[in-house]
Amino acid sequence: MLISILIALYILIALIMVISLLLNGVRPSKTLAWLLAIFTIPVGGFLLYILFGRNRRKSKMFSLKNQFGPINKLEHVTCHPEISGNKQKITSLINKTSKCQVTCHNDLDLLKDGKNTFESIFHALEEAKEHIHLQYYIFEDGLLADKLLEVFERKIAENVTIRLLYDGIGSYSLSKKYLKKLKKIGVETAQFLPFKFGRFLSALNYRNHRKIIVIDNKIGFTGGINISDKYLKGDPALGKWHDTHLKIEGEAVDFLNRTFMTDWYLASGNKVDFSSFKVYRVPKIGTSLQIVPSGPDDDFDVMEQVYFSIINSAEKYLYIVNPYIIPNHAILQALMTAALSGVDVRILMSSTTDIKLVDWCVRAYFESYLKAGIKIYLYAEGFLHSKVMLCDDEIASIGTANLDNRSLQQNYEAQVFVYDATLCKHMKSDFLKDCEKSILLSDYEKYKERPWGKKLIEGFAKLLSPLL
Template sequence: MSYYILLILHFILFSWAFYNILYFGIKPSKSLSWILITLFFPFLGVIAYAIFGINRRKLKFLELKEAKRRKNYIKKSFETINNNHSEKLTSIKAKKISDLIFRTTNIPLDEGNNIKLLKNGKEAFNAIIEAIKKAENFIHLQYYIFEDGKVLNSIIDEIEKKRKENVSVRILYDGFGSSSLKKSTKEKLKKMGAEIYPETPWEYGKFLFSLNHRNHRKVCVIDNKIGFTGGVNISDQYIDDEFLGIWQDTHLQIEGCAVTSLHKSFLKDFYYATEQDLSEDERFTKSFSCEGKSRLQIVSGGPDYEQSIVMQQYLSLINSAEKSICVLNPYFIPTFSILEAFKMAALSGINVTLLLPKVGDSKMAKYSMYSYFEDLIKAGVTIYLRDDFSHSKVIFIDDEISSVGSTNFDCRSFEHNYELNALIFDEDITLELRKEFDERVAKASKIRFEEFRKRSFKQKTLERLARFLSPLL
């Protein structure tokens, strides 16, 4: 009798999931995966769908109080910007991409910036700590991962000194990404007078939201004069990792008008986490020196926007390319539209090169990534695998326009996470990225189609299984 009761319960739960997938799913391929997962994995499949699969954007997610507050805040922050923000861009493709970001986010192109590439974790941490030492007014930090260790301890030591000088400190962390952060570390910061908050807290009533909609952004702003963003987290993995070696990553140091736009993203998230509105305080919104030569646009996306901002940014870059597309990313699990865009670009004669890590911190992600290689190589995409683990999220086209940020090429970044990229309209910076990219490619191994297709039946099966289960990633 109990067997039949469980069967009936499974049928009821599956029917609920099937209805939601059928009516609110976006992509047929992903919807089919969820239908099969909920059908063949009783109870666990439905739980997984409820956590990771529900399309909250379609389910009137935008009408929820939290999302409304975010949307209204960013609109208010940039309400004085005029529509001719990109008129000084001479390239048609650059103007097109910039206008797309402005129309979907209301975040303008900022001129007058000095940008410095920080090519690994050590460079990024040294630059951030040096900037903290010079802070006079405030220090604002937001990272997906804050992890106890040498790096965090060094930052806390400097924060303690600045608190004694009455410099205010505000810290945001993601509840999922920073789940290992010790309570004693948070208490230590609070005792210093630092304000530290989880942006996606693991609280009753918010658990499913926090688990699936993570804040993946990496932002540091000091005195509104200098800002940092990119792919680096606050973790010792960038200086010592016994499993994958030292992680490689790319970060940016920004001075100029774009720091204000970067800071407004932090202020929006801080408002969401604390209900403290700091946008009326000139200390936090005033732009300082804007005398640099680089043009930069902050791309801030997440489930609080009607559009998939970061995916549209990547698609626009790929579709606008005329000569070359170079991608450096640790998790390449493309959506159908992204996959087809890369194939179309390669088939039309554009030189498309992907530089991906041979090893990774997730076997499922690695196998899922490998499952796309045959189709891409057949279309003419060149794929290189590097021996070390690269966490960089970089794309640049035609040695002209580049993007450095927190966004992976996967469904989680495109649909579920809060992400932030810096879109750079500066050929010198892009050529610097190209130089480093070429140096990495020279040390990497190229995947050759005839050899790759001979991989074992077991390998191919694992790849297909991982691809099928990729909605859970």
């Protein structure tokens, strides 16, 4: 009798999930995959679906995207970056999907690796007069965290408000002792989707991957670098960590701060009066750029759409630096189409990643790249963690978003799209220098003869790509 009741209950739950899949309008291939999992893996199938399968764009875990109201058009000067006509469509796409327009009264500093980045960050923190907002996926105990604590204590004594937001999974190792020190000196802290059993199933798969610092709504930092000593000391297994970060001064910082304050409200429940934050501009027309926040609550797949559009707009070259390139069908086809059309497509990544399963999955796509004529460069002098895309000396993308399902569909990310020929050419030069120090893979016939055992492992890993 009990077994019959359990079977009936399982069938009822499975049917509810089937109806949910049909109503949510996910891709047919994904729907079929989840239906197969639900009906062939007892219990485990619907647990996996709860963890990884639900469509957040339909269910709206958070629906506070515009909690600060529409951006006052008078606050920001409309800019028209000097880019070709087909790339103007990208700026319109970003404006419509993320409500972040092009700003041009900005100064931009490109920061490479931990030493330069943290020197710039600590110098800027000392200049704070009103507030310091920090948001990190990984915030770890160590020398950097201790130095930040010292700065925080001095600035709070000067009546500067400090708010720190950290991800519940990425910063899971952050000690309670350190958090108590922050609270003691007056730092306001909040944890984004903490690791709690009550929200475990609904929140585990959706992380806040952003790295943002905003100082007085005037100076902002974002990019790939977390608060971790490995950016200064390196990693025993992977060597020196290489990454790219940005320092922004000007009106674009206002968009970074709006992103932070939205996340702060979601995590803490405390709403801050945003009207008190003044929009700053550098005196002259400077660097044109757009800040693009994205997440699973957006109406559209913002980051995927922008990446896809940039790839399709490439006419001369497309250079990508990214440690986690696990493309979905659309991105893969766009990359291959660009290369087959005569665009110089190159991918630069580390010779190995920090997660072996991810490394196998990344390599599972190499054969497709090479067949289409895409050049692959494997960097062996440390671990490349940068998330960079360069296109035709017109667009440079720097930020937190990888080219994988997690960044494109599940994580909260922040990417900066810069429309500046000088910056693009400088970054292209650095890219080509790194390529010269890397191992080139370009021979498709030779690569496809690799041992069948490697192909089998890569094929298995590829099956898990939607979860990675």
